[in-house]
Amino acid sequence: MKNVLFVASEAVPFIKTGGLADVVGSLPKYFDKTKYDVRVIIPKYLCMADKYKESLTFKTSFYMDLAWRTQYVGILETEYDGVKIYFIDNEYYLGGDKPYGEMFTDVEKFAFFSKAALSCLPLLEFRPDIIHCHDWQTGLVPVYLKDRFYKDPFFYGIKTIMTIHNLKFQGIWDLNKTRDITGLSMYYFTPDKLEAYGDANLLKGGLVYADIITTVSNTYASEIKTKFYGERLDGLINARSNCLRGIINGIDYVDYNPETDNYIKKKYSIKNFRKQKIKNKLALQEELGLEVNSKKFMIGIVSRLTDQKGFDLIAYVMDELCSLDIQLVVLGTGDEKYENMFRHFDWKYFDKVSANIFYSEEMSHKIYASCDAFLMPSLFEPCGLSQLMSLRYGTVPIVRETGGLKDTVEAYNEYENTGTGFSFANYNAHEMLDTIRYAMHIYYNKKRDWNKIIDRGMAKDFSWKSSAKEYESLYDDMIG
Template sequence: MKILFCTTEVQPFSKDGGLADFSASLPKALASLGNKVNIVSPYYKQVKDNYGDQAIYLGERKIKFGAFEETANYYLIVLNNQEYYFVSHPFFDRNSYYDYRDDAKRFVFLNIAILEMISLVSFYPEIIHVNNWHTALIPYFLDSLYLNHANYKHIKTLLTIHSLEKQGSFPMAVETFITKKNYTYQHNDQVNYLKSGIMRASKINTVSKSYRSEILTKFFGFSLDGPLKSRQYELIGIQNGIDFSVFNPATDNNIYKNYSLNNYSEGKFFNKQALLKELNLKDTNKPVIALIGRLAREKGIDLIIEFIDDYLKNDELYLIVAGSGDYEYEDFFESLKVKYPNNFHFFNGHVHDINQKLFAASDIFIMPSLFEASGLNQMIAMRYGTVPIVRETGGLKDTVSHFSEENKSGTGFLFKNYDSSELKDTLDNAIKIYKNDEKTWNLIIENGMKVNNSIAKMAKAYHELYKSLSE
């Protein structure tokens, strides 16, 4: 099948969160099943600066939206036999990807520019796969603006929801950007881009089975539980996976020393020693706790803030944080770096090789999310023999099984309520086993490293979903 995969982030060109990894790994796995998958994304300043010398100019299109007209320029980059198309405009020639005052206009432009690109490059897909609110208007524009175009009328659409909290909801005034008006995108007296995708996509999916169930409820539905319930028979949950060819401690060139299930004990200790030496942290007997990812409220950072000072002050552990996000959290971790230089380190940003070193060197990975559509980092942690502590929600509870003292099964530690004391108790229990029961700790590590969360399983599920759409 021919698939056009639309995303606002894709590794190695752009990354703000897990969408970038998903966008890189799924098309690759789908191609191995015989599909032709082309990826399209904005030509950000970062892409131009780092890969501009590899970009082939394809042409331009006049993009009309409402009373406005702008010119889109298009580029192609081929990397490892994968074709990446890019939409260029000053809208995207900025230092950040999101959270600008003109986001409503930027992403209406992007959605129509993607549809215009199809005829420019003569790649007419059977399926257009869109992700999150940023490309969720494509199904509506396909129906309202391109239905009479012979090469477009048979195209089906799939919307993947990675996060329901962020919806692309704007004042009704932005309706001036939309050529053909309709109730589809209206929600709570706002123009809601994600709601439009929910109502107009041929099918919808979330990135875990539990999250699929959760978003039909009022708490997790963020006011879109009603529209989702109206499409629940076209709503599917597919568990995310990770690319084992990328996330493999036996072959990963980013870590200090490679290791596998057969020699993880020596391998992880070597990586731990090397990382601590690099950070000028000396005690290899203390547990290393890693927090890796986007620093945002929904990631449960507030729970950690409530008690982490006690651990650091009492010299009980090392906490190493890698990520970026909301300023208040970045500022907090920068202050900890000054306050506890002998027990804490903060890597501000998303740097793949640093993340990999952390996964290999750490003893415990912590991810206490308020909600989590899927999560990838807990799977990567287990793959690298780092024991996860996660909250029992969404994809986290689908991928991490709680360790049972009784039958010695489980791949990590889960806590149920969004409560700092419950998280602290869970962390205390994990540290207790780490310090006092090496045999049990190694069993948890081995259980996690044996789990098959391969992207190949996920790709087969999407392949079958695409087939059902094209029938």
């Protein structure tokens, strides 16, 4: 039996701010339980829902030094979907109404969490062969493992993986203050270790000291070696490229299943979508006050409204886009300028544009099930989950060829009749608009071909099962 411990700052259903929580909460369920014992450790935030806090049982507690401070560490546990989850408790660090705050408090909070996650292991009757760390919040785990814990026989031979979910977020803070917070010696704060451009960088520490680095798609693994995508760590990524692997994320095929989804008006499958999917579209048009017309080309967007997601491209051509024979349904929150832009166009083209500036799980499912196409023109996208959900629901993705979007959406080729969506290469608003026009042309004039694109997309398997197999293979390579 191979023992693996996921260490992360969030996991569904307990606490979620983004896609990281989906990975940490869903992936462990899909490992072969006869060969891999995969467990998870996350912080016990005060802002967690009461129903989850009440499901936890107290395991043990102790006091731990963090530099010159002594801090209480409580350990609680539960089992969820057959996976054992541990929680680190400390109300001083983990209070507040949200999991993340200002960087100076977060650096101390996650230094505490990283050290506590290692310190508690001898008390858990669980010795991991591999500690799988996720994002900058756990970047100090491989560092502490090589520093404070290497003399303890319990920790001999434990391997570490550092997974980058988004290289943009690195945990950067003042070098001397970080040294004081972490209790690490000056030895670690040099340019070949945690120091970067005059500051301390927690993710960099993890990338330097982990045995293996993974990221969430093959293309993103290549992209982060370049200056444009490398977020000033491309030199280090290149230096460690022999240890770098890209493994695509998946989605939960139970939660996202048009045959069983209770959020949607009419359930459907790959066999009957031609007749049934359209009923969801008509219901959504009516609900949102759009023109009720089964033939209208309806484009969906479910996203954070930020520059990273390509909304500057959409803003640039929004009037031209609205002049086309389409409907546009937007769901999400983000930068005020984009929220207000969509509100304005909702007012200006009230029967064509529906701006839903909030987030709703139910509405997101309705959009995936109802729209004809799904627009995702990201500047960069480490993996992306929305395009996987849209493929699952037979909604054809229109994406920019970057990161996981490039790896998961095969561009339609009308001469060979292949492909699962439409894509464009350059970060250019009119190239995006031309791709939308091309998709419209196929939708309106080559309906049989359009339905075959949906067929191929719905037949793809982007469930966690295939990702889990790749991680199993990686774990086997690491520990034999």
